Each structure stands twice: as structure tokens, then as C-alpha cells.
Amino acid sequence: MPQTDSDSVRTTPATPSVPTPRAWAVVLTACAGQFLVVLDVSVVNVALPSMRTDLGLSALGLQWVLNAYAIAFAGFMLLGGRACDLYGRKAMFLLGLGLFTAASVAGGLAQEGWQLVAARAVQGLGAAVLSPATLTLVTGAVPAGAARTRAIGTWTAVGAAGGAAGGFVGGLLVDLLSWRWVLLINVPIGVLVLAGALLWLREARTGAGRRLDLPGAVLVTAGLATLAYGIVQTEEAGWTAPATLLTLLGGLTLLAAFVAVEARTTEPLMPLKIFRTRAVTAANVAILLCGSSSFGMWFFMTNYAQSVLGYTPLEAGLALVPSSLAVVLGSKGAPHLMPVVGARNLAVIGALVGAAGFAWQSTLTADGTFLGTILGPGILMMAGLGLATTPLATLATSSAAPSDAGLVSGLVNTSRTMGGALGLAVLSTIAAAATPAVTSGAPDPSSLVPGYAMAFRVATGVLVGAAVLMLLWLPKPAGRVAPRG
Secondary structure, three states: OOOOOOOHHHOOOOOOOOOOHHHHHHHHHHHHHHHHHHHHHHOOHHHHHHHHHHHOOOHHHHHHHHHHHHHHHHHOHHHHHHHHHHHOHHHHHHHHHHHHHHHHHHHHOOOOHHHHHHHHHHHHHHHHHHHHHHHHHHHHHOOOOHHHHHHHHHHHHHHHHHHHHHHHHHHHHHHHOOOOHHHHOHHHHHHHHHHHHHHHOOOOOOOOOOOOOHHHHHHHHHHHHHHHHHHHHHHHHOOOOHHHHHHHHHHHHHHHHHHHHHHHOOOOOOOHHHHHOHHHHHHHHHHHHHHHHHHHHHHHHHHHHHHHOOOOHHHHHHHOHHHHHHHHHHHHHHHHHHHHHOHHHHHHHHHHHHHHHHHHHOOOOOOOOHHHHHHHHHHHHHHHHHHHHHHHHHHHHHOOOHHHHHHHHHHHHHHHHHHHHHHHHHHHHHHHHHOOOOOOOOOOHHHHHHHHHHHHHHHHHHHHHHHHHHHHHOOOOOOOOOOOO
16 A cells, blocks of 8 residues: 555655665666756756747747747656556656757757747647656666655755756857757767666556557647646736636646546546645645746746846856755755654745745845845745655655556646746746836836736746645654664
């Protein structure tokens, strides 16, 4: 029986299993794949102006360079997670990484805007297959207990570092080489990781004999993709535009139909029973809320540094390096703190620390300093989110049955990705509404500050709400921590 208690992950087994060096090689390989996936969510941002000049992209076309990846990534994630269970984790890892690497070549060599957008969509599809496999490989390679918690902490830290490093890596590549290397850099790394996967990974199937639920797969993929499309469209058309409302309603309708189909089929893509596990449901909702804040943080901080403070892309990336290190330290420190304070309590503390950072950041000004408006709040924001995400991912995956490991891994990634897309769209709309209208001439960079400040205040409230939700919804610990030694 899977454990459902929120702090069952911190009890010490009577005979602990020690992971082998090969197991940590698997973790390293899986984390490298996750780093590539998350890096490509943000690395393209600083290269967009160069892409527009070189390929003659319109403003809408430029937006779709980002959106094509996000929509395919979110839309196919659950299908990718279930495919890991049915067809093998190693096979799906290799397939996803192969697609991702090949699409990176196509995007880096694109001569027309539509070629770049198409390559980004295939990249997103590869990422949707690859990303669930990475977490499933991590949890399958390391035995349950403290070692697995540390491995998940490493996976969380590497993924967070990929998103955080995007601005710096993109700025460096664009300044030193060209925008094409933002995509082409994936190729040598992808080939190296593929070699490691062939050498170290072993095949494992937990859903042998089951068939793929094709109607469910079509409905959930179409529903998530349509919903993601509607979310990203809000930045251009607004939330009240008929096209936006119809798209969002269509996505929700498809997802409702998916739930109805899953309740009736004998071999569902997503057994609804997994949501009866309190830790799985609560942890995923909390991950969605935390993701909605973290994605917006990188977007607004990068724009604030460049548009208001006048930093170059490379300078902006360097300015955010301490925040990147903070999220890594938070994620890696969480496994050491979980046995002391408990998984649920640590997730709550992390969300509140992050909220304190967002509240501090909401005091930014047009003449802000590096120490007061970037370094200090950035470290608090990202350290807090790192502390929260590792126990949440641990709770969700440790509470699922082995046959649903890939599905739950895909669900965790879907929650984070959809939360990020939804949060960025909502916060961007709020920031735009709070930005004073420009009556004539070029806009003053300082006019962006009220909108950014409002977005950070709203994110503060979201994280406080997430902390309350976790405190009330995540299961309470069943007992005290087992003594060490």
C-alpha cells in the first residue's frame, strides 16, 4: 500500500538501503535531461530581439516562439508520463531527448520564422516525453527514505537552476556568438546525455500488459493544449476577449469530458483514484501555486533589470546568479531539514519565506539598487521556493503506487508548468492594468514600476494562500521522527 501520510517520507527504516554508485549515475543522467527541459523555457527570452531582426518575425510570431514550446510541453505531459509506465522509462527518456535534440538542431538552423516556431513545438513535445521520465527514473533508482529525498532534492535543484540560469546563459550566448546558439547548445549536451543514458539506464515498465487509453489521451492532450493556448493568448487579447473566453471554455470542456471518460474506462490514462490520496492532490495544487509565482519572478526581474535599471542582457543574467544559487541551496538543503521539521511544515515555511521575498520585492523603485531590489529579495524568494518544492515533490511521488509512478511524475511536472503559464499570464495582465497609460511620446521606463510592484504583491498573496492551504490540506504527521544513530 502506498503511504499517504505527509511525513512518512521522514521516518527512518529499520534496515536502510544504500543507493549504489550506478543509482547516482542514473540520477545524474536524469537531472541533466531535466536541466535541458527547464532551461529552454527561459533561455530564449533574451534572444528574441535578435531572432526578430534575423528572421523578420512579427510581434505575434515572436510570441509564438515562446508559446509553441509551452503549449506542447503542457499539453502532452500527462501522456508522456503514462507512456513511461507502459513502454518503459529508458525508452521514453531516449525518445524524448532524441526529439528534443533533433528539434534544437532544426531551430538553430531555421531560415524562416515558421520553421523556428515548428521546431520549438517539437522541442516542447520532446520535453513532455522526457520530463516525466526524469523524475520517474530518479524515484525508481534510489530506495525510499532519506536517500530518495536527497535525490529528489537534487532533481528539484537542477530543474530550478535550469530555469534560473536561462537569462544568464541566453545573454552570454547571444553576446558572444548568436541567437542560434541558444538552441544549438542543446545538441552537444543532448548527445552527451544520450550516451550516458545508453550506458547507465536500465529499462523498467510498471504497467506491463496494460493498453494506452487512446480516448483519454486525446481528450487530456487536447484539453491541456487548448487551455494553455487560451492562457498565453491573454497576454495579447486580454482575459475578457471572446476568443480568449471561448478557448478557455473549450479547454475546460475537453478536460471535463476527459474526467467523465476516465471514470468509466477499465484501463484509464489517469486513474481518478490517485486523487483520493490526499498528499498527491494537495501537493500538486501547492506545486501549481508555487510555480505560478516562480515563473513570474524570473520574467519580471529580468525585465525590471533591463528596462528600468538599464542592465544589458548579460548584466541582468549575472545579477540573478545569486537567486539561482539560492534556489539550488534551498532545494538541496530541504532533505536535511525534512527529518527535523517534517515535510509538510518545511513546505509551509518555504512558501512563507518566499512570500517575504516577494513582499520585499514589491517595494522596488525606478532608482533601485542591486542590493536592495535584486539581491536581497531575490535570494529570499528563490530560497523559499526551493525549500517548498522538494518536500512537495517528495510527498506526491512517495504517496503513489509504483504502477502510477510515471503518471504522478507527469502530474507534478504538469502542475508546475501549467501553474507557471497561468501565473505569468495573470501577473502580466495585472502588471499591465497597474501601469500608467502613456499619453504621448516614448514611455518612461519608470512607468513600468507600479505594474511590476503590483504583480509582486499579488504573488505574495498567492504564496501566503498556498502556505495556508498546505497547512490545512496536507496530511498531518502520524508520529514523531525516528531517532538517528
